[in-house]
Amino acid sequence: MSQRLTILSQLAVKASLEGKWKDAVELNSQILEIDPHDLSARNRLGRAYLQISEFLKAKKCFEEVLELDPINSTAKKNILMAKSKKKESVKNPNVERSLIKEPGTTTEEYINITAKRITSDSLKPGEALYLRVDKKTTNIFKLDLKQKPEILLGKIEGPVATRLSRAKNLGAYLIAHFISGKGKTAKIMIRSTIPVFKSERQEVKPYMKKGTIEESEIEIPMLDEA
Structure with a gap:
């Protein structure tokens, strides 16, 4: 199950980077069906809705993120765009x-x-x-x-x-x-191209509801310290 989530997350990020917003909606929705507490996927879904002018759906996504993580900076920024019905400026x-x-x-x-x-x-x-x-x-x-x-x-x-x-x-x-x-x-x-750096584990914030985490934890084989 975790491997499928990892693959779906990679595809969802790729879809966003390539501006394939409808694909991003579908992929992030699939992730949330498996793991409703994936805040990164919910933020990505909200962003995709922004880009296809589904502002009410985008607003709902960011509200759900903020319910679980009240100071999530991505959701706080993007919910203002959803309320003002503005699309995100996409960079290179x-x-x-x-x-x-x-x-x-x-x-x-x-x-x-x-x-x-x-x-x-x-x-x-x-x-x-x-x-x-x-x-x-x-x-x-x-x-x-x-x-x-x-x-x-x-x-x-x-x-x-x-x-x-x-x-x-x-x-x-x-x-x-x-x-x-x-x-x-x-x-x-x-x-x-080879995993050699220490992976940063996300801390569970005291105000976040139990079971919520922004990214799926991926076990990476690490090199021993010299």
Whole structure:
């Protein structure tokens, strides 16, 4: 059952990213038939209803989310759009896809930009970054075909660098994308084709009703610490 939910969730996210809103309605509805307490699916369903102008249905979805999780930021934002009968502004789907967190295969990290005349304003959300992985250090480069030599933005050291090194040795494909930043600090998402990062388990909030959880927990085989 959990495997089917995982597959349905992946298909539902894919449908949203591709703007296939009617498919997203169908897929998220199937998820909720199996697990009525899946808040992420209910939020996705509400968002899909927004995009096809089913504002009353969208409003109901977000109200149901807020009943279980009163401070759910996604539902609080989108219910205002449903009440005002406004569709969500859809961003570039390729950018959205690159910034989706996945348990075990992605991690968000902050780096200090050491390159001269480069700040976080020089980068675009979703912009791909190149990783050069060594045993204890991973260097982050800005991809620019017109710029030679490559622009070294900064580096990552410590446990994350160790995991990246082990992933590389196992044959994983590694890439990073810029998320956001300020000044000389950049937040990036690193993605591996092999699960090497610690999965974040969602905490059950004290005000949430028993049995509710936003995402299905997926067991990921982890590498042992060095």
